[in-house]
Amino acid sequence: MATITAPADAATRPQTRTPFSQSKLSTPVLGALGIVGFILVWELASRFSLVNPTYLPPFTEVFATVIEVVAGEQYRAQFWTALGNTMLGWSVGLVIALVAGVVCGVIIGSNRWVRDFTHSTIEFLRPIPSVGLIPIAVVIFGVRPAATIAIVVWACFWVILIHVIYGVTDVDPVADSTARSYGLGYLARARYVVWPTVLPYLMTGVRLSGTIALVVAVTIEIVVQAPGIGQMIAQYQSAGNAPVVYALALLAGVLGLVINLALRRLEEAVLGWHPSVRGEVIS
Numbered sequence: 323m324a325t326i327t328a329p330a331d332a333a334t335r336p337q338t339r340t341p342f343s344q345s346k347l348s349t350p351v352l353g354a355l356g357i358v359g360f361i362l363v364w365e366l367a368s369r370f371s372l373v374n375p376t377y378l379p380p381f382t383e384v385f386a387t388v389i390e391v392v393a394g395e396q397y398r399a400q401f402w403t404a405l406g407n408t409m410l411g412w413s414v415g416l417v418i419a420l421v422a423g424v425v426c427g428v429i430i431g432s433n434r435w436v437r438d439f440t441h442s443t444i445e446f447l448r449p450i451p452s453v454g455l456i457p458i459a460v461v462i463f464g465v466r467p468a469a470t471i472a473i474v475v476w477a478c479f480w481v482i483l484i485h486v487i488y489g490v491t492d493v494d495p496v497a498d499s500t501a502r503s504y505g506l507g508y509l510a511r512a513r514y515v516v517w518p519t520v521l522p523y524l525m526t527g528v529r530l531s532g533t534i535a536l537v538v539a540v541t542i543e544i545v546v547q548a549p550g551i552g553q554m555i556a557q558y559q560s561a562g563n564a565p566v567v568y569a570l571a572l573l574a575g576v577l578g579l580v581i582n583l584a585l586r587r588l589e590e591a592v593l594g595w596h597p598s599v600r601g602e603v604i605s
Contacts, residue, residue, distance in 0.1 A: 387568070391566065391570065404553065411548075422479055422483075430483075431491050455476060456469075465547060469542065470538075481531045482531055490516060490519075525588075528589075533578055537578075
């Protein structure tokens with residue numbers, strides 16, 4: 323006859339080691355160590371002439387230039403004006419892409435015939451690189467922020483559109499049928515059934531598009547000299563001022579990090595009820 327063994331006392335239970343990824347050495351600390359290591363390699367490679375310091379100045383010199391660009395008399399006004407132009411193209415383009423992507427995504431995703439009819443067109447247009455459309459945007463809009471906005475819209479629209487379409491098609495048919503049986507109209511079903519399903523997909527698309535929009539905006543400014551940080555990078559690259567070029571590149575990277583973190587916090591705030599976000603918070 324089999325015997326049932328009582329659970330071991332907590333003090334006598336074998337202690338399992340905590341995985342490295344779950345130890346007290348948290349992810350932010352590891353990330354900070356990675357950054358410090360990168361900076362150290364950069365500094366030593368330049369100081370010991372492993373690379374030409376003319377083309378890769380030491381990090382300490384570049385960091386001092388960052389402070390000068392942000393707060394110094396020589397570059398401050400130009401930098402903040404350029405930052406404003408870049409953020410204008412980024413924000414306006416992202417908002418237009420968001421509105422257009424949501425509207426078109428809901429319309430296309432809600433009807434199987436429309437999805438089948440537009441599938442080939444979407445798959446043909448979506449892979450067209452944004453950079454390849456820069457000459458067309460310049461011809462139409464000129465070297466102005468409007469050209470940057472147009473290319474940002476093109477780059478981000480497809481990301482948001484695809485996510486919204488997948489979100490609409492992922493709506494639980496049982497939940498939709500139940501809502502219909504209770505007499506909910508189209509708008510009520512869209513609010514209580516479709517929207518909660520689409521929202522996680524949409525927020526993922528917005529977070530991805532935020533970084534894409536910044537990369538595209540700076541790229542356009544570098545290529546066509548449209549007003550913004552990219553134009554400033556190209557200007558000082560032509561002048562051979564490497565420290566300012568690297569300082570602006572670092573500032574653009576910090577801006578991208580801030581945008582990503584801000585959109586991440588927005589996603590957590592909007593999707594606080596969603597299991598994926600709640601699971602991250604609990605863990």
